[in-house]
Amino acid sequence: MSSSRIQVVVPCYNEAERFDSAAFERALAGNRDLAFLLVNDGSTDGTAAALHGLASQNAARIRVLDQPKNEGKAEAVRQGMLAAFDQGAEMAGYWDADLATPLDAITEFAAALDTAPEIDIVLGARVAILGHEIERSATRHYAGRVFATLASLVLGLTVYDTQCGAKLFRCNEATRVLFANPFGSRWVFDVELLARYLAGGGEPSGIREVPLARWSDVAGSKVKPADFARGVVELLRIRRKYDLRRSD
Numbered sequence: 172m173s174s175s176r177i178q179v180v181v182p183c184y185n186e187a188e189r190f191d192s193a194a195f196e197r198a199l200a201g202n203r204d205l206a207f208l209l210v211n212d213g214s215t216d217g218t219a220a221a222l223h224g225l226a227s228q229n230a231a232r233i234r235v236l237d238q239p240k241n242e243g244k245a246e247a248v249r250q251g252m253l254a255a256f257d258q259g260a261e262m263a264g265y266w267d268a269d270l271a272t273p274l275d276a277i278t279e280f281a282a283a284l285d286t287a288p289e290i291d292i293v294l295g296a297r298v299a300i301l302g303h304e305i306e307r308s309a310t311r312h313y314a315g316r317v318f319a320t321l322a323s324l325v326l327g328l329t330v331y332d333t334q335c336g337a338k339l340f341r342c343n344e345a346t347r348v349l350f351a352n353p354f355g356s357r358w359v360f361d362v363e364l365l366a367r368y369l370a371g372g373g374e375p376s377g378i379r380e381v382p383l384a385r386w387s388d389v390a391g392s393k394v395k396p397a398d399f400a401r402g403v404v405e406l407l408r409i410r411r412k413y414d415l416r417r418s419d
Contacts, residue, residue, distance in 0.1 A: 175206035175232060177281055178260040179339075180251030182210045182244050183268045187217035189389065191270055192225045198274035199232055205277060206232040206260075210251040213241035245353075245360035252340075252350045260342050264293075267336030269389040276383060280339040283381055291346050291373065292365075294330070295337035296380040306387035314399055321403065322362050325410045328375045333361045335383070345373055355412065356405040358398050363405075366413040 183190065199205060209222045219237065226233040236254055238247060248265045255263035262281055266272065272295050280293045299305040299312070307315075315334065322333045338361070340346040349367045354360040365378065 174259045176204040176260060177202070177262045177264075177277065177339075178206045178208055178255040178258055179274075179277060180208045180210060180248055180255055180263065180265040181268050182212055182247035182251065182265065183214065183218050183222060184212040184241060184244070184247070185214045185216045185218055186268045187214070187221050189269060190218065190221045192221065194270055194274055195225060195233070196229065198277070199229060201275065202278055204281070206234075206258075208234050208236060208251050208255055208258075210236045210238065210247040212238050212244070212247040243357050245357055248360070249350045249353065253347075256342055256347050256350075262339055263342055264339030265336070271386055271389050272335065272337035272383055273385050276337060276381075276385075277339065279384075280337070280381060283379055284339065284341050287379070289376060290379045291341045291343065291377040292368065292379070293339045294332065294378065294380045295335040295383050295386075296332040297335055297386045298331060298382040300382065302384075303382060304385045304387070305383065308388060311388070318399065318402060321406055322359075325362065325406050325415070326365055326369060327415045328369070328378075330365070330378075331380055333365065334359070335386075337383070345371065345377075356409060357401075359402045359405045359409070363409050363413075366409050366415060369415055370413040 195207060211219050211222055222235045226235045236251055252263055262284055276295060283293050284290055297305050297307060319331055319333060323329050348371060349364050354363050356363045
């Protein structure tokens with residue numbers, strides 16, 4: 172795969188039934204700076220065939236990284252991001268394979284980084300405001316608000332949505348180091364990423380949330396109600412591990 176300015180990692184585990192190859196092809200056609208790195212995280216269905224089939228038709232801008240066994244989303248993202256950094260991208264990020272966040276949002280995220288050199292990290296935020304189409308169940312919405320409040324307390328900054336599966340990073344030493352070591356968190360590694368950034372000297376001003384124009388729940392989500400409780404436990408571990416107390 173040739174070097175592209177923007178490389179987006181897509182972790183995939185047993186996504187054969189809902190993987191939308193056409194959406195990826197449309198995204199490539201609409202943004203000549205964009206490339207994808209699809210991580211097959213030890214899938215046991217037809218995911219590998221779907222990913223390699225798409226890559227064979229777009230060899231210059233789509234690459235598949237096969238992991239022999241399922242290591243979980245956090246590790247799939249980490250391995251993919253390290254590979255994207257090695258490709259020499261200016262920006263690298265990760266996107267959920269279900270495309271709950273449409274791929275056309277990548278262009279908006281990249282524009283945020285292009286216009287504000289002080290920003291290192293762009294987070295998608297599912298904010299239900301007029302003019303935006305955010306289709307999310309009430310249960311998930313209110314659970315998300317509780318979780319975001321807890322995450323904000325752990326991180327010591329106000330953040331609306333740590334768990335949206337759409338993020339883009341400026342490729343530099345401050346962001347590459349975030350992926351250098353495996354995450355201690357399996358369910359809320361996104362929060363651990365931000366904790367690493369802040370603990371490493373990154374400023375809150377280096378993080379920007381971009382409200383999504385569209386987002387929708389997609390059938391087949393692997394997130395279960397019990398994961399909320401696991402996430403809270405992991406937040407407590409993150410708080411203990413990273414000293415984010417600020418003198419100001």
